Amino acid sequence: MQRVAVRSAKDADEVSQGALLRQKNRIRHTNRSGETQAIHKSDKGEDVSSEIENRLQERGIPINTVITAIQQFRVETPSWGYGNSGTRFKVFPWPGAATTLREKLADAAQVHSFTGICPRVAIHIPWDKEDNWQVVKDFAGTLGLQIGAVNPNLFQEDIYRLGSLCHIDRGVRQRAIEHVIECIHIAQLVGSDVISLWLADGTNYPGQDDLRRRRHRLLDSLQAIYAALPGGMRLLIEYKFFEPAFYSTDLPDWGTSLLMAQKLGLQAEVLVDTGHHPQGTNIAQIVAQLLDEDRLGGFHFNDRRYADDDLIVGSQNPFELFCIFNEIIGAKDQGVVNAERIAYMIDQSHNIEPKIEAMIQSVLNIQTAYAKALLVNRTALREAQEAGDVLEAYRVLQTAYETDVRPLLAEARMRQGLNPDPIVAFRASGYAARVARERVAKVSISGYPGA
C-alpha cells in the first residue's frame, strides 16, 4: 500500500485550526504514475484547506469537528459484493473475485485498510455458511474486521416458490422461521447485533392468494422470529416494491415494514434499501418519517436508474444521497437519538466493474455525501425556513452540496495515516493482480452468488 508521510493520531488530536493552515504543503496525493503531488491550490491560488477552513468559519463550523465526524463515520460492506454476480442474462466472472468467505473477508479488509471506515462486513446465509463460526470471527479479527449484519436467505430454495414467511403451508413457514432463527444464533456466535431480513414473498396474479391472509401469516411468522431475538439484537425489516413478485409484494414499502416493526416491539426497525422504491420516490422524506418514529434501523446503499439496479452508490443520483444525509444530520442536531444508531450498509452487486475498486468507490461516494451534509449551515437553514424564504433555504443546501469536500476528506484520511486517494492507492498496491493470479477462477452460471 502506498502511503504518504503524515502525523500520528496523537498529533492529529492536537491539531488546531491554525495548524491546518501551516501544514498545507504536507497534503499530497499519489497520481497514476505513483508520484506524489500537491493538491493544495485552488483556482485563485489559495491554499485549498485554508479556503475550506475560511468558508467553514464563516458558517461557524469548526473544521476539526467536521474531520472527527468524517473519521468516525462507518460503512459496512457486504460479503456478496466481492463475489461474481450478474443479471439473469449473464455473469461475467471477474479475475480473482472472491469465492469463499475467507476471500471475501480478505477483500473487505482491503477496503477497510484504504478507506479506514469499513471494519464491519455483512454476511448472507447460506452463501457464507461455515461450520465453525468462532474460527470465522477470529479470522475476521486478525484482518481487523468484525462480522456485521447477518442476512437470512428466504428466496433460493424450491420450497419458497409461493413464499416463505407468508407461505400458505405452515410447514414451509416453519422452515423459513427456523432459518432466520439459525441466523440469529450465527449472529450471536460471531458477535453481531443485527439481522437484516428481506423477503421475496409476493404474488404474480390477482387472486393468486388472499392478501390479508398473507399479511396475518407474515405477522405470525415475524412474531415467532422476534421472540427468538436476544436482548440487544435488532431485527431490521427491509422492504421492496416489486421483484421477484410482480402483482403484490408482502413487504412492499416503508409503511408496511414500519407497521410490522411497531407491532413486534422496540428491537424491530426498518431497513431502507435505496434501490427498492418506485421512480421518483422521495427517499429523504421516508428517512425523515422513520427518524421521527424512532425506527430507522439502517440502510442498504446502492444506486439505481430504473429498478433495483445495484449500481455504485451515488453514481446515478448523488444529490439524493446528500438529501438523505441532510435529514439524518439535521435530526442529529435536533437531538433525535435514532440518528445515532443507524447501520450504514452497502448492498451492491456490481457486475461489470472491478469488485474491490467499485466497493471502495461506493464507500467514498457515501463519505462524500455525508461530509457535504455536515457542512449545511443549520442556523441559516432554519432562519430561511422560518422566514418562508424558499429560495434561500434551498441555496443553503446548495452551498453545502456544491462545496468541494475532496481536500477535507483527504485531510481526514491523512490524519489517519491513509492515502488521500484510496482508489489510486489500492491500484498501486498490486492486490487485485495478485489475487487474480492466486485464486482459481470459478465460473458461476446464475445471477446470484451461491446459486
Ligand code: PSV
Ligand atoms: C434484495 O433485492 C436485496 O436488496 C436484499 O437485501 C437481499 O438480501 C440482497 O438484495 C441480495 O443481494
Ligand code: MN
Ligand atoms: Mn438490500
